[in-house]
Amino acid sequence: MDLLQNLYAGFSLALSPTNLLFAAIGVVYGTVMGAMPGIGSVTAVALLLPLTFTMNPTTALIMLAGIYYGVAYGGTITAVLINVPGDSSTVMTTLDGYQMALQGRAGPALAMAAIGSFIAGTIATVVLMSLAPSLAQLALRFGPPEYFALVLLAFSLLTAFEGRQPVKIAVATLLGLLIATVGLDVVGGRPRFTFGVPQLFGGISFVTAIVGLFGIGEVLASMERPYRLDVLQARFRLRDVFPGWQDWAASRWAILRGTLVGCLVGILPGAGATTASFFAYLTEKRLSRDPQRFGRGAIEGVAAPESANNAACISAFAPLLALGIPGSATTAVLLAGFLIWGIRPGPMLFQANADLVWALMASMYLGNLMLVLLNVFFIPAFVAVLRIPYTVLMPLIVVFSTMGAFSVNNDVFDVWLMVGFGVLGYLMKRLDYPVAPMVLALVLGPMAENSLRQALILSGGDLGIFFARPISGALMAMALLAYLYPVARWAVRTRGQRAAASGLSTGRG
């Protein structure tokens, strides 16, 4: 069978000593970075991306993917022991995880999160393996209008899921698209917005922008509000860590439901692990026979979101690999990596680079296995990492960001650009403009513009081409609906407030 053959080839490549070593480096580094509050998966991946420029792409991808799903494991440690999400995908875990830790059950909370993540990750890898090739088959029929519609859908879903401040999300997206236009115009070869600076002719490097926005921007924002971490004392002997049978009984369906939610949400463009964990927690609470227990240390409240965020991390690779469209900021960074290594993700990837794809998916099983072992048996080691003061860690982030920006073109000019993006990232954070849509727009910008212009060349300038073709028409309709969603919600809320106000006034009279 084809699948078994591919799997065999994938595992034999993933099990090579080099690839195993880099998968291990990725998951350990990911767990450590995930445990650090304020450092999310985007920063963790972006800081190491420059090191992979000259690496074998398969090895590099295995390591970076390991970081990505490793961060979700590490974030849990902080969420449970400090009540601060180490990564945004562990926000929901703080609700019940910290309560469990207060009740002296930090061990079972962390172990159940790790085991749930492992089960979810394994199932999601199977889903990815069976789904991605067929998605790639479908995508072979995509032309420029479909790709443009898909990119628009990713942006619109980001707006709908984020929910808060849709106009600021739109501004962030537009800014990202605008920055992506700097450099030589790909269709006509004419320089745009380069201000006569030769270094800008090749465009603004994504790595420079991302280490500035996330590395430097995050350091500036968090130095302003220094925090002290109060790590809850807990016992992590094996006896204290393993969940009891009651915990298992409570968690098994939560893990499976979380996995399902995670897989579904992860595949959607524009929604990532954070959204998935949120939906999984709400689903679990709604289905529970005793919803009162949630927020008071219910183990299902840890198992469901933790399973969901890991499942979403893995299933998010389906659109990335098969369509070349990342669904979240972190997968956008991975897409940038692909482009740097000279590999174009998309339907052709499964033919041109089948070995890479299958080795990556095989490495996900292995990586998750390593993570569950690490996160059950070595919790104290990761807790010790939390005691590193931020004032030691922060200079290291600055150093790595600077070296990363420099290494893009071996030019100090990129370091200056990075500082500029750092200030921009800091200002956006302070003024509440989300950075993730900008990152997605930065990476997808050239593709969005090319497909838009190619589609309009095909149609002779008629916008109808986006709606006339069935797949692109459906995608466009979904995108427009997603954009209308915040507007509709706003209208309903305003009407509701007005009705309440008038009800109040008539009641008085």
Place this chain on the structure above:
Amino acid sequence: MWAADLVGAVSVVALGAAVVVASRQLPYYAEYGPGPGFLPFWLGLALVACGLGLVADLLVRGPRHEGRFVQPGSWRAAVVLGSLVGTILLVPYLGLTLGLGVLSAFLMRVLGRHSWFGCVLVGVLVVAGTRWIFGVWLKLPLPEGPLGF
């Protein structure tokens, strides 16, 4: 924060307007279809629209007391930014890796009040580590100063 938010929104409008003006210098339509000025023009216009929406919203809601933009800890962010800029300016004299080593030690000492020994140790490790990873392993031509770092 209200004033800072307003400044942000006005900057969005200004940026959008500048992009619209600049994109008019580029051909909007070429013989093969939409030209290089096509997308920037619409992006600029959309930025102006979004920015005006934000401005209008802020003006309707009126000034509110949601804290100030400058916080008691803002000087720490300024120290990080200022010393990073200083380090980049000093690259021709110190070299990149030595500069970053000094920067790390400086930030640890000023912001973390760590012991001199710890600061120097981390500084030395940063120089050695970056030289090894980026210079030896990745073989990047690192900018060096007269000191040879």
